[in-house]
Amino acid sequence: MEQILHGAAREHPQWKNTGKTPRILLCGVFGPYGVDDEYGRKENLMELYHNQVTRIQGPASLRFHHRSFGLYFIAANINADTTILDFPSHARFVRELKNHYDIIGISFITPNYLKAREMARLIRLHSPDSVIVLGGHGAAIEGVEKLIVCDHVARGEGIRWMRRFLGQDPDAPIHHPILPSAEYGRIFGVPIPGVPPSVLVPGLGCVNGCNFCCTTHFFEKAYVSFLRTGKDIFEQCCRIADATGTPEFYIMDENFLKDRARAMELLALMEKNQRWFRFYISSSAEAVTAFGVENMTRLGVVFVWIGFESTNTTHVYAKNTGIDAARLVRELRDHGISVLGSAIMCLEHHTPDNIANDIEYVVGLQTDFCQFMLYTGMPVTALYEDHKARGLLNPEIPFEEWHGQNLMNWNHPAFPDGEAKVWLDFAFQHDYEVNSSSIYRMIETSFRGHRTLAAMKTRDACLEARFQQLRERARLYSQLLPVIAKHAVNEKERQRALALEKERQALGPVGIQERLIRLGARAFSAAWDCRVRWFGDRVQPRTIVTRYRQ
Numbered sequence: 001m002e003q004i005l006h007g008a009a010r011e012h013p014q015w016k017n018t019g020k021t022p023r024i025l026l027c028g029v030f031g032p033y034g035v036d037d038e039y040g041r042k043e044n045l046m047e048l049y050h051n052q053v054t055r056i057q058g059p060a061s062l063r064f065h066h067r068s069f070g071l072y073f074i075a076a077n078i079n080a081d082t083t084i085l086d087f088p089s090h091a092r093f094v095r096e097l098k099n100h101y102d103i104i105g106i107s108f109i110t111p112n113y114l115k116a117r118e119m120a121r122l123i124r125l126h127s128p129d130s131v132i133v134l135g136g137h138g139a140a141i142e143g144v145e146k147l148i149v150c151d152h153v154a155r156g157e158g159i160r161w162m163r164r165f166l167g168q169d170p171d172a173p174i175h176h177p178i179l180p181s182a183e184y185g186r187i188f189g190v191p192i193p194g195v196p197p198s199v200l201v202p203g204l205g206c207v208n209g210c211n212f213c214c215t216t217h218f219f220e221k222a223y224v225s226f227l228r229t230g231k232d233i234f235e236q237c238c239r240i241a242d243a244t245g246t247p248e249f250y251i252m253d254e255n256f257l258k259d260r261a262r263a264m265e266l267l268a269l270m271e272k273n274q275r276w277f278r279f280y281i282s283s284s285a286e287a288v289t290a291f292g293v294e295n296m297t298r299l300g301v302v303f304v305w306i307g308f309e310s311t312n313t314t315h316v317y318a319k320n321t322g323i324d325a326a327r328l329v330r331e332l333r334d335h336g337i338s339v340l341g342s343a344i345m346c347l348e349h350h351t352p353d354n355i356a357n358d359i360e361y362v363v364g365l366q367t368d369f370c371q372f373m374l375y376t377g378m379p380v381t382a383l384y385e386d387h388k389a390r391g392l393l394n395p396e397i398p399f400e401e402w403h404g405q406n407l408m409n410w411n412h413p414a415f416p417d418g419e420a421k422v423w424l425d426f427a428f429q430h431d432y433e434v435n436s437s438s439i440y441r442m443i444e445t446s447f448r449g450h451r452t453l454a455a456m457k458t459r460d461a462c463l464e465a466r467f468q469q470l471r472e473r474a475r476l477y478s479q480l481l482p483v484i485a486k487h488a489v490n491e492k493e494r495q496r497a498l499a500l501e502k503e504r505q506a507l508g509p510v511g512i513q514e515r516l517i518r519l520g521a522r523a524f525s526a527a528w529d530c531r532v533r534w535f536g537d538r539v540q541p542r543t544i545v546t547r548y549r550q
Contacts, residue, residue, distance in 0.1 A: 023099075052372075066181070071086070113141065205221075228262070270299070277300050279302065338368040478507070
């Protein structure tokens with residue numbers, strides 16, 4: 001048994017040099033997720049927003065599940081019979097192993113280390129001839145090949161790595177798969193209507209080099225481009241939108257506007273061809289400022305994630321130097337662009353005497369969303385190497401706690417014994433009480449943008465299209481205002497929701513269809529309240545099996 005579990009790496013798999021098409025299984029880690037068990041912790045949810053952005057907002061929290069997108073990109077760009085098993089249960093994973101694949105890849109992040117280790121053990125037991133490949137950000141764990149039984153570790157960009165491993169051309173053109181950005185999609189238990197935005201990945205990595213950022217260091221502070229020009233992006237948008245029927249895209253690119261010329265070329269092509277796509281993006285404050293808020297409106301940006309991190313001038317990151325963050329957020333929201341502002345808690349200069357100032361600063365920005373994360377050096381980052389060199393890493397904190405929402409993985413002298421979590425919870429709660437729920441703020445932003453564009457004396461075809469889109473977005477999401485008022489965190493939010501409800505009348509009369517939708521929203525909300533009361537608010541993603549055949 002020991003030989004089976006810890007045998008030598010398979011350098012020359014049976015399928016190589018035989019002309020046989022390899023059979024590959026690519027997996028995310030097994031569930032359940034976000035529970036305290038032998039493999040994980042309840043704070044490590046399989047929900048980006050409910051995990052680290054809106055997690056304290058109760059039924060108003062945005063609930064989404066996001067696929068393991070990288071696996072689909074790999075599968076779509078290799079010559080192999082490939083199966084993707086996303087969100088499997090432990091039993092479902094074992095059942096799939098009985099198909100005896102040539103290669104089995106496990107993608108995981110550091111907090112899911114124990115799950116990846118268990119999956120590797122199961123592979124050796126149930127499919128001992130399969131080659132095991134570890135990938136994802138968890139592959140950056142030091143000495144992971146000695147901690148988890150495996151044959152190979154794929155570090156960096158996965159498509160080219162797998163092509164090389166299979167003996168295929170690593171520089172062949174990249175085929176962009178058509179994928180929804182999210183599964184499930186609920187707010188107050190109310191299903192988000194319509195087709196979800198599609199995923200668009202122009203490239204990977206970021207050149208800014210923030211010391212805590214996994215993405216920038218995982219790709220060695222370089223940008224790996226998939227779609228090099230605005231024309232490339234435009235053509236993919238047209239292809240995907242025609243196939244899905246939705247013009248909305250969630251752009252997975254750490255700093256999309258950093259390449260200003262590419263974004264401007266995309267805008268020019270959209271205006272020339274009258275294709276008014278809409279985008280959810282991430283970008284740094286300096287890149288947003290350089291591109292310009294008006295250009296973002298014209299481009300169709302409806303959401304931007306910006307890392308503001310900290311107000312302390314001696315610890316500010318270069319991307320925020322000279323930026324008036326409050327003014328930038330105000331201008332973005334006044335143009336109908338929702339802002340997610342992220343902040344870092346328990347930086348090295350923070351103490352119980354000054355951390356409240358940073359919290360007030362971030363809350364005072366009045367972004368639509370606030371992400372608060374503990375200062376955590378993950379493997380491969382410069383911060384991790386620095387803490388390691390200084391002997392600050394805490395060996396008593398297991399990998400399953402390295403998620404930035406509970407314990408710190410290093411010894412901060414000012415926040416011992418879990419005190420960081422107290423401040424983290426306070427930050428989320430304070431933002432919620434001061435600025436109201438994020439869904440309320442999103443609706444308010446759509447109204448603000450509508451007012452701004454409505455006040456323009458003239459609008460060209462592009463701005464007219466954006467004006468109409470903002471009008472429809474305000475009408476759509478305003479249907480939740482009665483539900484928001486009912487679930488308001490305090491009287492301030494209730495009054496804000498009622499005031500927006502009055503302003504809703506300026507967008508046109510509420511027709512029979514909208515009245516029915518509003519009744520439906522109340523019914524879904526009531527059902528969700530009962531569900532939470534009796535069963536809690538944990539939502540496990542459904543298992544998704546996708547097969548790519550040659």
